Amino acid sequence: MQIAVLGGTGVLGAPVVRDLAARGHTVRVLTRTPPTDPVPGTVHHPVDLATGAGLDKALEGVSTVVDAANHTGARSAKVLVEGVRSLLAAEQRAEVGHHVEISIVGCDQVPFAYYRSKVAQEHVVTQGPIPWTLLRATQFHELIDQILGLSAKLRVAPHSSMRFQPVDVTAVAARLADAAEAGPSGRVRDVGGPAVHTLTELATARREILGHALLPVPVPPLGRIARRLRDAALCLDDSGEAVSFDYAEWVRRRYGKPRS
Numbered sequence: 301m302q303i304a305v306l307g308g309t310g311v312l313g314a315p316v317v318r319d320l321a322a323r324g325h326t327v328r329v330l331t332r333t334p335p336t337d338p339v340p341g342t343v344h345h346p347v348d349l350a351t352g353a354g355l356d357k358a359l360e361g362v363s364t365v366v367d368a369a370n371h372t373g374a375r376s377a378k379v380l381v382e383g384v385r386s387l388l389a390a391e392q393r394a395e396v397g398h399h400v401e402i403s404i405v406g407c408d409q410v411p412f413a414y415y416r417s418k419v420a421q422e423h424v425v426t427q428g429p430i431p432w433t434l435l436r437a438t439q440f441h442e443l444i445d446q447i448l449g450l451s452a453k454l455r456v457a458p459h460s461s462m463r464f465q466p467v468d469v470t471a472v473a474a475r476l477a478d479a480a481e482a483g484p485s486g487r488v489r490d491v492g493g494p495a496v497h498t499l500t501e502l503a504t505a506r507r508e509i510l511g512h513a514l515l516p517v518p519v520p521p522l523g524r525i526a527r528r529l530r531d532a533a534l535c536l537d538d539s540g541e542a543v544s545f546d547y548a549e550w551v552r553r554r555y556g557k558p559r560s
């Protein structure tokens with residue numbers, strides 16, 4: 301298949317590109333900046349979702365689009381919501397047959413501006429002109445590690461009852477590649493990591509594995525967002541699929557600290 305991956309250089313997009321290419325598909329990587337380490341056989345097309353520039357040329361002859369682009373800043377709605385609207389219009393002009401979208405487990409439960417953009421993005425896709433598949437995933441290990449890594453630089457470890465179920469991004473990428481191959485399937489089963497942990501537990505695991513001396517700093521669950529996270533709003537319910545390995549294992553692999 302000719303498959304275009306929007307955001308194919310990102311934390312999720314890069315393993316999606318690798319997975320699809322390994323399965324023998326012809327893959328186009330659509331981002332503003334070319335990949336620094338392109339996957340052999342893939343071709344980069346410059347596009348900007350914020351303006352629509354480059355989309356028509358990039359989608360010529362493409363049968364399936366996987367959207368793994370992202371923008372978390374103040375312009376998240378511009379890139380995620382208006383961007384996906386321009387993308388779907390370009391897909392319609394190019395006669396693309398399948399749009400695969402990634403979203404976030406519980407994004408409709410947590411009143412966070414970025415999540416509001418994700419809910420609006422889901423709405424544009426599910427009400428849009430292109431047959432679609434929508435997968436929701438929990439937080440990637442990389443995101444949890446980024447938060448705890450920043451705290452560790454300040455020599456602190458957050459002590460918080462907020463709950464997460466971090467997932468291995470390559471397992472999410474494989475689900476998106478499966479979805480691309482399966483054809484339009486609507487909302488598919490949510491995917492997440494194998495275990496729910498409080499932020500305290502995740503911070504403790506990282507601190508112990510990496511041997512850091514950090515000051516525990518309590519983060520009380522103040523406000524609706526924190527309370528929803530404490531109540532595990534971003535974690536799978538019973539219908540979700542728990543996959544792969546947990547955050548502690550990810551830390552060991554990422555930082556070369558084998559289990560002793």
Ligand SMILES: NC(=O)c1ccc[n+]([C@@H]2O[C@H](COP(=O)([O-])OP(=O)(O)OC[C@H]3O[C@@H](n4cnc5c(N)ncnc54)[C@H](OP(=O)(O)O)[C@@H]3O)[C@@H](O)[C@H]2O)c1
Nearest residue numbers: 307309310311312331332333348349350369370439440443
């Ligand atoms: N991170 C998580 O924990 C998590 C969990 C569940 C779901 N998700 C979802 O997964 C998706 C990908 O997230 P991620 O964390 O992998 O993102 P990321 O690492 O920040 O990657 C973003 C990608 O989007 C591209 N991009 C950004 N702005 C663009 C624009 N204006 N036009 C075209 N491409 C643009 C970037 O390339 P250029 O900058 O070169 O354009 C890059 O390839 C998002 O939809 C996110 O909501 C993320």
